[in-house]
Amino acid sequence: MATVEQPSQPTMPGEPQADAAHGAGVRRRDFINIAAVSFAGVGAAVAVAPLLIQMSPDASVRALSSTEVDVSKIQPGQGIKTVWRKQPVFIRNLTPQDIQAAASVEVGGLRDPQTLADRTKPGKQNWLVTLGVCTHLGCVPLGIGEGENKGEYGGYFCPCHGSHYDTAGRIRKGPAPTNLVVPEYEFASDTVVRIG
């Protein structure tokens, strides 16, 4: 190795022609590097997707979409607790007095104004179907079982933070912001309620 010369000296800034070529080279190179790094970034972001969506409800949970309940044995004044999507559901057969009490309330003065008719099916006004989940922080209110505290308004009472619901399941007193949720349901027959 006798005479070795540098093949291409770095161009002097003073040489306009070489400088232009040099600059173009840098831009093209930068572009490829940036493209490669962005591609890796996009790939990583896509790879994160399955790691996250695995946490959302799986197919078996989603398939628990509907529950059918036989309500033929519920006498007026009684109620049952059933389960829909792993959440408690209250089904209550209201007495005429209950309906009377619910209907006599001035709707405009309620925290979450709804009439009993809004919350039941036409012709089936005595059947109150609500989620048994207090809208405050998710406790299960009392009042569906025989002899439980029904609260000051004869409906449900949540013992956790003292929310009182009336006979239409509407919030009347206490911290809960809205009425008990009425799930989607329908009467499959006169005696069978299909929730969901």
Next chain:
Amino acid sequence: MSFAWAKPYEPKNNFMKWLDERLPVPRLVYGAVGGGYPVPRNLNYFWNFGVLAGLALLIQIITGIVLGMHYYSYAGGAFESVERIMRDVNAGWVLRYVHQNGASFFFAIVYIHIFRGLYYGSYKAPREMVWMLGIVIYLLMMATAFMGYVLPWGQMSYWGAQVITGFFSAIPIVGEPLRVFLLGGYAPDQAALTRFFSLHYLLPFIISAVVILKIWALHIPGSSNPTGVDVKDEKDTLPFHPFYTAKDGFGIGVALILFSIFVFFLPYSLGHPDNYVEANPLVTPAHIVPEWYFWPFYAILRAFTVDFILPAKLWGVLAMFASILLLFFLTWLDRSPVRSTSYRPAYKIFFWVLVLDVMVLGYAGQAHITPFTLALSQVAAAYYFAHFLIILPLVSKFEKPLPLPTSISHSVLHGEKEESAPFGLTRTGPAAAPAAAE
């Protein structure tokens, strides 16, 4: 860290400066895998496998944590929970295939990495500790992989647990009580499954800790290189970033393509059909084989068939453990001062025989036992031990190595094209290049 010319970390903005003064993590990263780590400039693609192994470990840990959210380590329901992951959990199937084939991916990378180390003498001074920590990682990986394979609670899981814990019963006197202790019962069952799950979750983090130690140990002498010649000055090296990060990026791309072929098109090819049958303590599968990465060791285990002084079973178990443990002593078994096998003409032959030998052991490990495959495994196992314990010390004593290049950037004697340091990276600058090339 390693070399005087390693660039110190210079914070680019005030925040990094503030952080660096209080918690010098940016400095640590910069020195470990950034511009502050000078790496020999002549590394070939075999040096990609360290980073690839790290990637594989990361993939396994991430997918494993996520799968752990859906798996239950209950003997009556583990198999079902895996099926739930495959069917019901959103994207569960891809997570499980990645984790399942990821174990094979990890081992394939690590095997290439180990043989790279064997060929280029990475176990020699001053990198003995790097090598030994690597063997520790490998042992931990084997334990992790074995326990992970038990978790789906299929037939192979169950009988694998039975057979592998059976190794311990080969130990005289304490063996059988030890086996019962490890399993928490007389056969694999709930107790074993739960503890395997717990340990399978724990060990990867211990592996990660050893990986950190290993990188630490590596950065004292710096990376080895294909010539095995020590780095002499700055023009022998390039900063890790951007040069080797770019090269690793390309390597990761290629590796992920190969990995994806298995995950998406051949997800069952490395598994065993019997593991899709739920564990049944009353029926043994017709042909018990471990996963492919254990085949060579399984062949060594099965090669001992004669009670000679010790029972054959004990010989097999001893030999199997010895076959890995002897790797710890490689530095002292190989006394040749030359690192790279490229310059060791005699040992080179034996090295490639070893590669072939391990493949033969692998074949013998998965084959049905016939007189032929048994003889094959015995010959191959004999060579394995002879290679490390007899041939390697003798060859290294008598072999005459080829002349080594005087420096990394001057390794033209052996056909490599001479390379110059890139502009601006040498202290002397391009003007000094003619002198440097001489």
Next chain:
Amino acid sequence: MVRIIGFLIGLGFVGVLLISLIVNAVDAIQNPPVHTAEEEFHLEPRSAGFSWQKPWGQFDEAQLQRGFQVYKEVCAACHSLKFVSFYELEGLGYNEAEIKAIANQWAIEVPSVNPDTGENSTRKALLSDRFPSPYANETAARAANNNALPPDLSLIVEARDDGADYIYSLLTGYRNAATYRNEAGEPVPQENRPGTGLHFNPYFANLNIAMPPPIVSNGQVTYADGTNATVDQMAKDVSAFLRWTSEPNLERRHAAGWAVMIFLLVGTVLAYLAYRNIWANAKREVSIRGPLEPAFQQRMQDQKDERGIAG
């Protein structure tokens, strides 16, 4: 010291291995291994050429529905499908109402508890239910089947080598042991002929399977889509269906695989270009310029030759 100890250990292992080798070799010569009738008569599965077996392969939905019909009318009486849920039938192309009807009309009911008495009872299957098993437990299954256990079919394709091809071959592979001849033209040895309750099938590992031929005659199932229900067709369809049950996500896997491959290929090409870019300077070869350059020397030599100057 390490080398001496290592040398001795090495000699020990090699020695014991060589002793084992010799002992085994002698043994193999003295007692040459005999080929069992299983090896002589066992057949490898035939390929049925299924649509999904290529990397881009997808299921044939009509075939899956036919296969499901075969399962429902032929297999379901004995074989459970315990990891498959009714809602998964969406993958066969049924809509929710159809699946609800299938679940509601399923011949086997789901174990349940009578809400009034608390006693064990059964109820109609729901969308979210897994396919109910025909037998309450393994003992019941064995008792009803001459002590043979009909395996669960959810994962049967993955649990057998050659999967669907094996199922197809097995279903169409029943032969009469008395008249069967293997490739060498040998009859089945007496001890390998089926005993009572067993049936000769060369595709089965030990040649004698407890399952009676399930698909015996053309037209055993009347296909809703009018396909001619030959024995071969039914065996193929139900094998395809069982391939689906073992991995309902196969189509998604193939589709995702291609997307990932294309993305990775583009990304890897970019990564390669970026790598070459970054290394363009570092890997630059030093070329020799000047009088010693080989090309230059060649040119000088040529000129000399031209002018007739020697050497």
